[in-house]
Amino acid sequence: MSPVALAFGVLEVTGSAAWLSAVTTTALVPMVAMLLFGGGIADRYRRDTxxxxxxxxxxxxxAGVAFLLLTHRHPAFLLPLSALNGxxxxxxxxxxxxxxxxxxxxRGLQQASSLLATVRNATRITGPATAGLLTASVGGGWAIAAxxxxxxxxxxxxxxxxxPGPPARTKSSPTKSGPTMLGELRExxxxxxxxxxxxxxxxAFAVFNAVNMGVWQILGPVIASDTIGAEGWGLVLSARGAGALLASLIMVKLTVRRPMVPALSSMALAAVPLILLGAGANVSWLTAAAFAAGVVSEFFTVVWETVHNTHVPERLLSRVGAQDxxxxxxxxxxxxxxxxxxxxxxxxxxxxxxxxxVAAVAMLVPLLVPTLRRLEINIEINMDGDRTGHHVPSPGDAAGEGRDKDHSGTG
Structure with a gap:
């Protein structure tokens, strides 16, 4: 809901695209900057808390942003609240x-990731529409309040x-307090x-994201305005969301023993809409390609989350995920x-x-890593309730960290 409501709420108050850019950037920069520290916090303390x-x-x-928008305060007051939200x-x-x-x-790991992805994709479809209706009827401030x-x-x-509380941390010094936050981040x-x-x-996703977000979000609307129009572009974006929703539903039941090869290979198809966009394809081809891109992107996301949850020690999950x-x-x-x-x-x-x-090739390069091709996610539960299963040894196994662990998707 927030992107639509905030955009129209700020424009309603200021009528300025510059202020809208300032507010959104003020939230984005602290969010990215906080990711690494957030990983340390989540591994150091109880994650539910x-x-x-x-x-x-x-x-x-x-709620503070909603109040400022509803009372038509100067947009400068939005900046600290946006930074805190980030x-x-x-x-x-x-x-x-x-x-x-x-x-x-x-097997519940993949099912859980798929169910979460299903809800996430459904809200990505319904959230903006709900925000649009609220913004059009009662204003962006009330949509932000919701x-x-x-x-x-x-x-x-x-x-x-x-x-459960966080796993016991290995002490890096003779002090009783154990390792510092900085030490844990280094770990x-x-x-x-x-x-x-x-x-x-x-x-690979650093390259893919830079290219995809640049071309799709910046050049996409520009090219579409001269080819398929705003209505066609909206249809293409909706098709991508529908494909992602379908994939998350399928992944509740579908299990692939060694999933990284098909996941990354299929992700190369997510670059096809960029090529068709540049080639001036009609709305039918772009819609079909966007739908397929949504399917393969969500397939990869669920697989990546499950692989992380299977092979990264639990006590490092949030920190490694934050680095990712x-x-x-x-x-x-x-x-x-x-x-x-x-x-x-x-x-x-x-x-x-x-x-x-470039984006398609970037998705295929990691397949050159042998350990990645051999990763498995078929985990079973032993009589003591511990997770066991086939896995590729990774750093920490020799130190006895084992596979008690967990993650979330890239891209």
Whole structure:
């Protein structure tokens, strides 16, 4: 709900695109900057408590934004609240990546990830429409107020959870307090950097995200305005959402023993809409390609979450997940800023087609890593209730960390 409601709410008060850009950027930068620290917080403390407090903070800041919009205050007052909201979102993302293995096990890991993806995709379809109706009828401020209420409701739900406390931390010094936050963040970075099957996929998505967000979000509407029009572009975007929703429903039942090869290979198809966009394809071809891209993207997301939940030690889940998201998100602004410059120099069609080719190749490069191709997710539960199963040894196994663990999707 928030992007639509905030955009029209700010424009209603200011009529300025510059102020809208300032407000949204003020939220985005702290969110990305907070991801790494959020991973350390989520692995250091109880994740249900972290999520409850973060949702409560996000609800209160959104309520403040709603009040400022409804009372037509100067938009400068929105900036600190937007920054705080970004901080809370930066804490929330890593913690969410770490709780699935606390709530499910065995084959239930993939089913849980698929069910969460189904709800996420459904709200991506219904949320903007609901926000649009509220904004058109009673104003953007009230739509943000409804969004604030949803955060507070989420905090109430998180408060009902009772997850186990964080695993015991290995002491890095003779002090009773154990390792510092900085030491734990270094440990998470060490695991991430020494595990090729993780950092190669993250690097691939850093390229894919920069290209895809630049071409699709910046050049997409420009090209569409001269070809398929606003209505056609809306249909294409809706088709992508519908494809993602269908895939998340299918993945509740579908299990692939070694899923990374088909997941990454199919992700190359997610670059096809960029190529068709640059080639001037009609709305039918673009809609079909966007639908397929939604399917393969959500298939990869569920697989990636399940693989993380299977192979990353639980005590490192949020920190490793935060590294994954941080480095895959970081190049997005660069892609969005450089795409118009490249389009002016070489033409929008050339940039779109070339970008699609680069994104497709980026998805295939990680398949050169042997350990990634051998990753399995068929986990069983032994008589003691511990997770066991086939896995590729990764850093930490030799130290006795084993596979007690958990994650969430890239891209």
């Amino acid at each position: 972290v999520l409850c407090l973060a949702a409560l903070g996000a609800g209160l800041t959104q 901080v809370f979102q930066g804490v929330t993302k890593p913690a969410l990546r770490g709780i699935v293995s606390n709530l499910s096990a065995g 969004d604030a209420a949803s955060f507070l409701l989420a905090a109430a739900f998180f408060a009902r959870m009772s997850l 998470g970075w060490g695991y991430f950097g020494s595990t090729p099957w993780i950092w190669t996929v993250t690097s 998201e941080f480095w895959s998100f970081l190049p997005i602004p660069l892609g969005q800023l450089s795409t118009p410059v490249l389009a002016a120099a070489f033409g929008t069609a050339t940039v779109a087609v070339t970008g699609g080719g």
